[in-house]
Amino acid sequence: MFRALVRRYTRPLSRREIVVPLIGAALLWLWVAPNPFASHPRAAIEYRAAAESPVSVSYATTKGQPLRTTEAATAWSYRRTAKAGDFLYVSAQQGDTPGCVVVRIIRDGQDVAREQNCGPFARASVSIYQ
Numbered sequence: 001m002f003r004a005l006v007r008r009y010t011r012p013l014s015r016r017e018i019v020v021p022l023i024g025a026a027l028l029w030l031w032v033a034p035n036p037f038a039s040h041p042r043a044a045i046e047y048r049a050a051a052e053s054p055v056s057v058s059y060a061t062t063k064g065q066p067l068r069t070t071e072a073a074t075a076w077s078y079r080r081t082a083k084a085g086d087f088l089y090v091s092a093q094q095g096d097t098p099g100c101v102v103v104r105i106i107r108d109g110q111d112v113a114r115e116q117n118c119g120p121f122a123r124a125s126v127s128i129y130q
Contacts, residue, residue: 042083043130046106049076049092051122052099060089060127082130088113091125 047059055076057069062080069076072092082088090103100118103126104111113126 042081043107044109045080045082045088045130047078047080047088047090048104048106049090049101049124050074051092051094051101053094053097055092055094055101058089058091058125060087062086082107084130086130087127088130089125089127091123093121093123096120 049055049057049072051074054071054073057072057076059067059069059078061067062082076092078090088105090105092101092103094101098118098120099122100116101122101124102114102116103124105113105126105128107130113128115124115126117124
């Protein structure tokens, strides 16, 4: 009797016996797993640009439309809120004066994107999706 049971349950599994539970597990995971876009439903965003000389700054506004500020001071910042899926962008370029330009995107007090570039006409830009 025992040998018959062992022989019966040690046979190779069919494709159906393998695939159907895997599909069920994947569907269950998709249903239960948290939404990755909901990890930051609304966040406080700050764009920052800094350079050794005046800079020209471009950035994405709350509606995602680019807005350009010309000849900003050596340190510049802009605050906004963003929801999941929003496009965040900031770019700064200095004139012919040699030096470095640094741009950052800060979400809820933490750097999420940063770039630095040095030289005359240096330009730095960063972009991410919230």
